[in-house]
Structures are given as structure tokens and as C-alpha cells.
Amino acid sequence: MLIGEVARRSGVSARMLRHYESLGLMRPSGRTGSGYREYSGEDIRRIFHIESLRSLGLSLREIGRALDDPGFTPSALVDDLIRQTRDRIAAETELLTRLRRIDAADPAGWEDVLQAVAFLQALGSQSAATRQRAALSSVDEVPVPVEALVEAVLRETEPNVAGALRWALARSGDGGTALLAEGLGSPVAAVRERAVQSLAEMPGDEATARLRDALANPDVVVRGHAAVTLGTRGIADAVPTLIDMIVAGRNDTDAADALSMLASDATTADQIATRLVDRLAHDTTEAPARVRLTQALADIPGSTASCALVELSHDGNRAVALTAAYLLQLRDAR
Incomplete structure (x- = not known):
């Protein structure tokens, strides 16, 4: 032929x-x-x-x-081809992600595109200082790909850089709120914590709603961060979780502070005091937890809290009784 x-x-x-x-x-x-x-x-x-x-x-x-x-040996070559293909797919996927993020930033011209590229490169730098400078760059001048910011804040381990990234994300609008909420379901505990910390700094009703949902998260750390933030925002839904934190001795000082802020409303103050007293009376509440619950009554105004402290000043647990008596003296001195 x-x-x-x-x-x-x-x-x-x-x-x-x-x-x-x-x-x-x-x-x-x-x-x-x-x-x-x-x-x-x-x-x-x-x-x-x-x-x-x-x-x-x-x-x-x-x-x-x-x-x-x-x-x-065909198998060796096939294995090598598999590796090369995976590497090529990873590189192409990374490029596609970068292009989508630049597109999402809605650049007005090539200058915006170049700034976005530089921003993304800086976020991926091995240098913590470079990443921090990128986060602190003015979001008014650089078209910020919000998805990239969320990804960066969820993986960042340097505290100072993470703080700068959260600040930048909060300034970028509420576009990252839903993405951060997805991070709450991560199988990695550290990622879940970074996600809720970032949500706590996000302004707006949507972030508050996501934090409310986080009160039901199976991760106690996520629930705790959400509850403290909601407490400072005046959301009474956080009260049960805040009291759980005090009982467990987990970030209990912040939890008590959040309860005191919620107690600025008289009705809520009585509800908080009643819940604290109920937990104090619980048979399974251990002595150290009862002391912490008694201390939490200190900044809860109203007669319910005062009456509870009077009763607790005669408690069989000496530490509880002394704490309650001391708190009564402080209330009388005000």
C-alpha cells in the first residue's frame, strides 16, 4: 500500500x-x-x-x-502518565480558579486585572509579611477577589496575617459570608474555627444569621465563638450556649461578659438570672462550675439575680457562699 x-x-x-x-x-x-x-x-x-x-x-x-x-514495563509508564496528568490537571485547575477570581472582581481595565493578579500572587506567597501587606492593601484601589480572601483566611496560620485577612474580608462586603459559612462544615477543626472567627468580624444581618445557625454546630468551639459574638450583638438566642461555656469553663470570662451585655435589657436579665440559678441547682453541676455560675451573676442586674446571691451566700459549698457574699457586698456598694 x-x-x-x-x-x-x-x-x-x-x-x-x-x-x-x-x-x-x-x-x-x-x-x-x-x-x-x-x-x-x-x-x-x-x-x-x-x-x-x-x-x-x-x-x-x-x-x-x-x-x-x-x-x-508498561505499568511504570502508565503510572508516570497518571502522575503527569494529575499535575497538568492541578495546574490547569489552579489557572481556571485564578481566572474566575479575577473575573469575579469585575476589573474595569487591564490595570485592574494586573493588580488582581499581583494581589493573588501575594496572597499565595511563602512570606507572612508579603501576605499581610496584601491583606492590608486598600480594597478601594485593588479589585479584591472575595473567594481568594476567604480561602486565604481559612488556611492562614499566622495570627497577625489572619487578623489582617479578616479585616480585609470584612471591608470587602458580605460576599464572603456564605463561603465562610461553608467553612463551618469543614472536617478540619482549625478551619472551622477560622471560619467562625471571620464570620464574627463580618458586618450585616446575613453574618448574624449565619452565626445564629452556628449555635447548632456540633463543634463546641464554633458554638462558643458564635455565642460570644451574638451576645455582644444583643441576640438572646446565645444565652443557653453562653451558660454552657461557663459551666464547662471554656472561655467562660468572655461568655460571662457577653451575658452581662445581654442583661442590659431588664426582661432578658431576669431570664439569664433564672437560667443561671437553674444550672446552679442541677445535681450534676460540679463545684468549680457552681463557683463560675455564681460569679456570672455579678453583672446581672435585677431582683432575680440579687435574691439568688442572697440564697447562695448560705450555700453548703464554702467557695460558692463566700463568692456570693462578696458579690452582694459589691452590689450594695453601688
């Missing part, structure tokens, strides 16, 4: 067939009396083998080795 017929039947151009021959990858078995290349059935099978291996991403040199080396 002559080269033109082979090209027509195989779909491989005559030029490519000559290229294969020049590389020694395959040669026609014979020549006609006029000197034209003549391909046998075995030659055509080799052409199809070459094309099949090319479809897997092998280079022509690798194909030659695969077809001609008797000791060649």
Missing part, C-alpha cells in the same frame, strides 16, 4: 508518516520498482499502535521506546 492510501485509511497525514520515518519510529517494509514507499499490513498495525499511544499523551520518543524495548 502506497503512502497516499495509508494516509487516507489511517487518518495520519503523509507528512506525519514521513516524520515518523525520519525519527526511526517506523519505516515502510518495502519500495516499489519506482522507489515509492510501500507499507505492509504489519507497518499499518504499527502506525495504529503509535497513534494509540499518542492518544495517551506519550511523546514520540517514549512511543519508540515502548514499541522497541523488549524490557519495557
Whole structure:
């Protein structure tokens, strides 16, 4: 079969067939009396083998080795191809993500595009100082890809950089709120904590609503951060979680401060005092927790808290009684 017929039947151009021959990858078995290349059935099978291996991403040199080396191990080459393909997909995915983030920043011109690229590169820097400078750069001048900011804040381990990233995210609007809420479901505890810390600094009703939802999160750390923030925002839904924190001795000082802020409303103050007294009376509440609950009554105004402290000043637990008596003295001195 002559080269033109082979090209027509195989779909491989005559030029490519000559290229294969020049590389020694395959040669026609014979020549006609006029000197034209003549391909046998075995030659055509080799052409199809070459094309099949090319479809897997092998280079022509690798194909030659695969077809001609008797000791060649296909599994090793396939494993290498898998690795190369994964690396290529990862690189292409990273590029696609970067392009989408630049597009989401809605650049007005090439200057904005270049600034966004520089910003993304700085966020991914190995230098903490560089990442921090990027976060502190004016969001009014640089088109900030919010998704990139969220990703950066969720992975950041340096406290100062993380603080700068949270500040930048809070200034960028509420576009990152939903993404941060997704971070609350991460299988990594540290990521969940960074997500709720960032939500706590986000302004607006949507962030508050997400923090309310976080009160039901199975992670006690997430619940605690959400409750303290909601307490400072005057959301009474946080009261049960704040009291749980005091009982557990987990960030109990901040929890008590949040309760005192909520207690600025008289009705809420009585509800808080009643809940604290109920926990004090609980049989399973241990002595150190009862002392912390008694201390939490200190900044709760109203008669309910005062009456509770009077009763507690005669408590069978000496530490509780002394704490209550001291707090009563302070209330009387006001």
C-alpha cells in the first residue's frame, strides 16, 4: 500500500508518516520498482499502535521506546502518565480558579486585572509579611477577589496575617459570608474555627444569621465563638450556649461578659438570672462550675439575680457562699 492510501485509511497525514520515518519510529517494509514507499499490513498495525499511544499523551520518543524495548514495563509508564496528568490537571485547575477570581472582581481595565493578579500572587506567597501587606492593601484601589480572601483566611496560620485577612474580608462586603459559612462544615477543626472567627468580624444581618445557625454546630468551639459574638450583638438566642461555656469553663470570662451585655435589657436579665440559678441547682453541676455560675451573676442586674446571691451566700459549698457574699457586698456598694 502506497503512502497516499495509508494516509487516507489511517487518518495520519503523509507528512506525519514521513516524520515518523525520519525519527526511526517506523519505516515502510518495502519500495516499489519506482522507489515509492510501500507499507505492509504489519507497518499499518504499527502506525495504529503509535497513534494509540499518542492518544495517551506519550511523546514520540517514549512511543519508540515502548514499541522497541523488549524490557519495557508498561505499568511504570502508565503510572508516570497518571502522575503527569494529575499535575497538568492541578495546574490547569489552579489557572481556571485564578481566572474566575479575577473575573469575579469585575476589573474595569487591564490595570485592574494586573493588580488582581499581583494581589493573588501575594496572597499565595511563602512570606507572612508579603501576605499581610496584601491583606492590608486598600480594597478601594485593588479589585479584591472575595473567594481568594476567604480561602486565604481559612488556611492562614499566622495570627497577625489572619487578623489582617479578616479585616480585609470584612471591608470587602458580605460576599464572603456564605463561603465562610461553608467553612463551618469543614472536617478540619482549625478551619472551622477560622471560619467562625471571620464570620464574627463580618458586618450585616446575613453574618448574624449565619452565626445564629452556628449555635447548632456540633463543634463546641464554633458554638462558643458564635455565642460570644451574638451576645455582644444583643441576640438572646446565645444565652443557653453562653451558660454552657461557663459551666464547662471554656472561655467562660468572655461568655460571662457577653451575658452581662445581654442583661442590659431588664426582661432578658431576669431570664439569664433564672437560667443561671437553674444550672446552679442541677445535681450534676460540679463545684468549680457552681463557683463560675455564681460569679456570672455579678453583672446581672435585677431582683432575680440579687435574691439568688442572697440564697447562695448560705450555700453548703464554702467557695460558692463566700463568692456570693462578696458579690452582694459589691452590689450594695453601688
